[in-house]
Structure formats: C-alpha cells, structure tokens
Amino acid sequence: MTWDEMQPLLQDATVETLQMVGIATLVTLLVGLPLGVLLVLTDKGGLLQNRPVNKVVGAIVNVGRSLPFVILLVALIPFTRWVVGTSIGWQAATVPLAIGAIPFYARLVETAVRGVDGGLVEAVHAMGGSTWAVVRKVLLPESLPALLSALTTTVIALIGYSATAGTVGGGGLGNLAITYGYMRFETGFMVVIVIELVLLVTLLQLVGDFLSKRLDHS
Amino acid sequence: MITTKDLTKVYTSRGGRTTALRGVDLHVREGEVYGVVGTSGAGKSTLIRCVNMLERPSSGTVTVDGVELTALPGTEQRAGRELRAARQRIGMVFQHFNLLASRTVQQNVELPLEIRGLDRTARRRRAGELLELVGLADKAQSYPKQLSGGQKQRVGIARALAGDPRVLLSDEATSALDPQTTRSILQLLRRLNQELGLTVLLITHEMDVIKSVCDSAALMREGRIVEAGPLTELIATDGSALARELFPLSEFGAGHGGSTVVEVTFQGDSSGRPFISQLARTYQIDLNILGAAVETIGGRQVGRMRVELPGSHQDNVVPIGYLREQGLQVDVLTENGTLA
Numbered sequence: 001m002t003w004d005e006m007q008p009l010l011q012d013a014t015v016e017t018l019q020m021v022g023i024a025t026l027v028t029l030l031v032g033l034p035l036g037v038l039l040v041l042t043d044k045g046g047l048l049q050n051r052p053v054n055k056v057v058g059a060i061v062n063v064g065r066s067l068p069f070v071i072l073l074v075a076l077i078p079f080t081r082w083v084v085g086t087s088i089g090w091q092a093a094t095v096p097l098a099i100g101a102i103p104f105y106a107r108l109v110e111t112a113v114r115g116v117d118g119g120l121v122e123a124v125h126a127m128g129g130s131t132w133a134v135v136r137k138v139l140l141p142e143s144l145p146a147l148l149s150a151l152t153t154t155v156i157a158l159i160g161y162s163a164t165a166g167t168v169g170g171g172g173l174g175n176l177a178i179t180y181g182y183m184r185f186e187t188g189f190m191v192v193i194v195i196e197l198v199l200l201v202t203l204l205q206l207v208g209d210f211l212s213k214r215l216d217h218s
Numbered sequence: 219m220i221t222t223k224d225l226t227k228v229y230t231s232r233g234g235r236t237t238a239l240r241g242v243d244l245h246v247r248e249g250e251v252y253g254v255v256g257t258s259g260a261g262k263s264t265l266i267r268c269v270n271m272l273e274r275p276s277s278g279t280v281t282v283d284g285v286e287l288t289a290l291p292g293t294e295q296r297a298g299r300e301l302r303a304a305r306q307r308i309g310m311v312f313q314h315f316n317l318l319a320s321r322t323v324q325q326n327v328e329l330p331l332e333i334r335g336l337d338r339t340a341r342r343r344r345a346g347e348l349l350e351l352v353g354l355a356d357k358a359q360s361y362p363k364q365l366s367g368g369q370k371q372r373v374g375i376a377r378a379l380a381g382d383p384r385v386l387l388s389d390e391a392t393s394a395l396d397p398q399t400t401r402s403i404l405q406l407l408r409r410l411n412q413e414l415g416l417t418v419l420l421i422t423h424e425m426d427v428i429k430s431v432c433d434s435a436a437l438m439r440e441g442r443i444v445e446a447g448p449l450t451e452l453i454a455t456d457g458s459a460l461a462r463e464l465f466p467l468s469e470f471g472a473g474h475g476g477s478t479v480v481e482v483t484f485q486g487d488s489s490g491r492p493f494i495s496q497l498a499r500t501y502q503i504d505l506n507i508l509g510a511a512v513e514t515i516g517g518r519q520v521g522r523m524r525v526e527l528p529g530s531h532q533d534n535v536v537p538i539g540y541l542r543e544q545g546l547q548v549d550v551l552t553e554n555g556t557l558a
Contacts, residue, residue: 047295123316126270127330127381128306131296137329141320217361218319 016090017172024097036109064103093170108150145216152208220246225278238264240441253428256438262421309378313390315370317362324358330380348376368399388420483547
C-alpha cells in the first residue's frame with residue numbers, strides 16, 4: 001500500500017478512535033468522578049458514612065474492574081444495542097468503553113481524594129462549611145492535579161480498550177489494524193498504525209503531565 | 219464568652235476506652251486572651267476542639283457567646299445548619315496552618331466568605347483589608363507554598379478573622395514556628411485582641427506563650443484543669459503550680475542548714491520599693507539573696523526573689539510578717555528548697 005492509499009483510511013480511523021475515546025472519557029468523567037468521591041465520603045469515618053452504600057458501590061466497582069474488557073464488550077451487547085440501537089461501529093463501542101473505564105477511574109479518583117489532608121476538611125468545618133462545601137472547595141480542587149493525572153491514565157487505557165473494541169467491529173484504529181495489518185498482511189500499514197498509536201499516547205501523556213504540573217501548587 | 223461545664227470526652231475504639239477530658243469547667247471572659255497549657259496528652263487539644271464542636275463532648279455543655287453549642291443538632295462529621303452558622307462566628311487557627319495549596323493567599327482568605335455567600339467584590343475587599351491587617355497585602359497573589367511558616371500562619375489568622383468572629387481559637391498556632399516568628403505571631407494575636415476586642419482561647423505546651431500573651435491561664439493535667447485564673451492572681455497564689463512554672467527559680471540555690479529560705483513575689487507598684495534593705499535595717503538581719511528574676515507576665519512587671527534568713531522559721535515570723543504587710547507574697551521554703 002502506498003501512503004496515498006493509507007492516508008484517507010488512517011484519517012477516518014483516527015477520527016473514529018478519537019470520537020469514541022472522547023465520548024467515553026466524557027461519560028467516564030461524569031459518572032466515575034462522583035462515584036469515586038462517593039466511595040470516600042461513605043467510607044468508615046467519612047463525612048457521609050454509610051456502610052450499605054459504600055459496600056454496594058465498592059462491589060460494583062470491583063466487578064467492573066475485574067472483568068476483562070473483551071468479556072465486557074461481548075456481555076454488554078444487548079445493553080449497547082438498547083442504548084445506541086446497534087452493536088457495530090464506533091458509536092456502539094463507546095458504551096462498553098465507558099462502562100469499562102468508569103470503575104477504573106472511580107478507584108483512581110478515590111485514591112486521589114483520600115490523599116487530601118484531613119486538616120483542610122477540618123478547617124472548612126471550623127469555618128462553618130457544609131459537606132458540599134468540603135467537596136467543592138477542598139476535596140476536588142485540592143486533588144485536581146491527581147484527578148487530572150488519573151484522567152490521563154484513563155484516557156490512555158481507553159485508547160487501548162478502543163483497539164480491542166475495533167477487533168470486534170468497533171471501528172477506529174484497532175479495526176484498521178486488524179482488517180489490513182492482520183487479515184491482509186499489510187505489515188507496513190500495521191507499523192504505521194502502531195507508530196501513530198505510540199505518538200498519540202505519548203502526546204496525551206505529555207499534555208496530561210504538563211497540565212497536572214501546572215495546576216499543582218503544593 | 220466561652221464557658222464549658224463539666225465537659226467530658228471519652229474515645230471508644232477497638233482497643234478500649236480512652237478518657238481525654240474528665241469534667242472540665244472553663245470560663246473565658248470577653249476580651250481576654252486565655253491560655254490552656256499542659257503536656258501533650260493532657261487533653262488540651264481535645265478541649266479546644268470541643269469548643270467549636272469539631273469533636274462532640276461525651277457529656278457537659280459548651281456555650282460560646284451566649285449560644286449553647288452542645289444543644290445544636292449534628293454529628294462530628296456533619297454539623298447542622300445552626301451549628302455551622304455559630305461556627306462562622308468562631309475563628310480558628312491551626313498548628314499546621316491548614317491552608318489550601320490550590321488557592322492563592324487571597325483566595326484562602328476569601329474561603330470563609332464564599333461559604334457565607336458573599337459576592338465577589340465584597341469578598342475581595344474584605345480579604346484585602348484582612349491581609350493589610352496581618353501585614354501580608356503584598357502576598358495576596360502568592361500560593362501558600364511560596365510563604366514562610368510565619369507568613370502562612372498570618373494567612374491562617376486573616377482567614378480566621380474573615381467572618382468577623384468575636385472568638386478566636388488557636389490550636390498550638392505557634393508550635394511549628396521558630397522562637398522569633400512565634401513572638402511576632404503572638405504580638406499579632408495580642409494586637410488583634412486589643413484592637414478588635416477579640417476573645418482569644420489558645421492552647422499551647424509552651425509556658426513562654428502563656429507568659430507573653432495571656433491574661434488568664436489554666437493548667438491541664440490528665441484531662442482536668444488543675445489550676446486556672448488571671449495570671450496576676452495566679453502569681454499571687456501561694457503554692458501555685460502554674461506560677462512556679464511561669465516563673466521558675468529552681469535553678470537558684472537552696473540555702474544552708476539552720477536558715478529559713480523564703481520566696482518573695484512582687485508585682486506592679488511594689489516592685490519599685492526597697493523592701494529588702496528596709497527589712498535588713500529594721501530587724502538587723504543579715505540577708506542572703508540566693509536568686510532573683512523580673513519578668514513581664516500578662517503585661518505586668520513581676521519579680522521573684524529567693525532570700526535566705528538566718529535562724530529557723532519560728533525565729534523569722536516577725537520579718538516574714540513585715541514583708542507580707544508590705545503587700546508582698548511570701549512563700550516559705552524549707553531548708554531543702556521545697557515548699558514548707
């Protein structure tokens with residue numbers, strides 16, 4: 001294959017990958033972040049200590065974390081079809097991607113939020129702040145650099161997952177690598193895709209680290 | 219201004235029960251700087267944290283500025299609305315400052331105002347005034363990590379004052395600072411106490427803090443207040459443990475056999491009178507001065523002198539009586555230097 005042949009394929013696949021990873025990241029952030037905070041708050045000694053809630057959420061997160069992504073991908077097909085209307089293509093892949101990444105990110109959020117100094121929580125209590133004020137003024141802003149690092153890790157994991165999703169008809173770069181690199185023995189194309197993935201991941205990591213460092217004043 | 223009645227605090231954990239407070243009655247008057255001193259583990263930290271309900275006492279009551287805080291609903295983790303409102307009128311500064319690293323100095327000072335729901339302009343103006351007050355106006359846009367310990371504590375104080383509190387609680391505020399910075403922070407607290415009429419309750423393990431800034435003090439031991447009162451009264455109390463620690467003369471000599479050793483404490487105007495030479499002249503006694511010190515305690519000059527009189531205690535009843543008549547406090551020590 002010549003570069004002129006590869007280029008449009010590569011471009012479309014890259015856009016697809018970025019779309020599914022982007023949407024999955026957004027959903028992960030929206031669900032995983034509150035879930036992670038909830039895990040901290042409801043834990044023993046937490047501000048909203050609640051054993052049943054903590055156990056249930058913890059168990060769901062653990063199950064989600066322990067399932068291999070390929071299994072999740074297949075197991076979620078009925079759910080995916082219900083949400084998106086199809087189980088093929090990048091749009092369909094966003095569902096298992098998000099479901100797979102939410103517990104992953106939630107655990108990272110939990111660790112990040114736990115790292116906030118208890119003295120700060122106490123200071124806000126002493127000035128008459130509510131639990132909500134503690135979350136909004138202390139827990140989230142103070143752990144922001146760590147939350148961002150965790151998000152970078154999650155996005156990179158999502159790119160990996162997205163390649164897996166690609167192998168079973170999920171579109172994107174993974175799909176391209178399978179159909180051309182593996183099924184049609186286009187080794188050159190495979191190498192190009194691998195290089196692109198490496199560049200993409202490296203770039204994301206660099207940007208993530210840079211932003212995290214910029215936000216860190218501790 | 220702050221009153222606790224029969225306050226107890228018992229911690230229960232898997233290992234058993236630990237009693238931190240065993241019936242503490244504390245009375246802090248409006249406008250005074252009140253220091254609670256004790257060794258670590260004496261319960262003073264628990265006490266101050268019970269005053270604004272960061273820890274709920276197991277029994278007893280806490281009243282601050284006329285509001286009985288122990289009667290307000292809520293738990294240690296979640297305070298009710300009334301308790302939160304009451305806390306907004308009680309400032310608190312901490313040993314490790316507890317400033318938010320993610321916020322600038324100004325934003326840190328604005329935090330309590332955000333919680334109160336003040337708008338941006340009002341917050342900014344108030345934060346500016348407060349930073350001016352603690353002498354850090356030029357650091358408004360710095361982050362806490364760029365500040366020294368003393369500067370951080372100034373920010374902590376500015377933040378504690380943001381809600382115009384009538385009471386300031388200081389939890390070992392100077393314990394992480396060097397002596398010189400400690401002095402400047404204590405001076406600041408004193409100034410705020412005088413200029414704003416702020417009532418200050420502080421806990422410390424350093425007698426120097428009590429000596430340099432407090433009007434009144436309490437000594438805590440094993441969860442109890444063993445002694446309390448205005449410093450000037452404590453100094454004048456026979457056998458006061460606090461006075462003895464505030465003003466140690468232990469390094470002085472204990473005298474010789476067959477003599478009587480007395481400690482004479484004088485304060486305020488009596489420090490100007492030549493009572494020793496009067497005593498020697500009037501009673502024809504050969505006095506031996508073993509040691510003496512003058513200090514400023516609670517804003518007053520206080521002196522203490524250890525004097526050796528020849529003869530037994532019986533022989534010296536008249537001269538000791540003379541000293542007492544002069545308005546001096548006289549503690550008689552035995553030959554080996556302990557209180558008779």
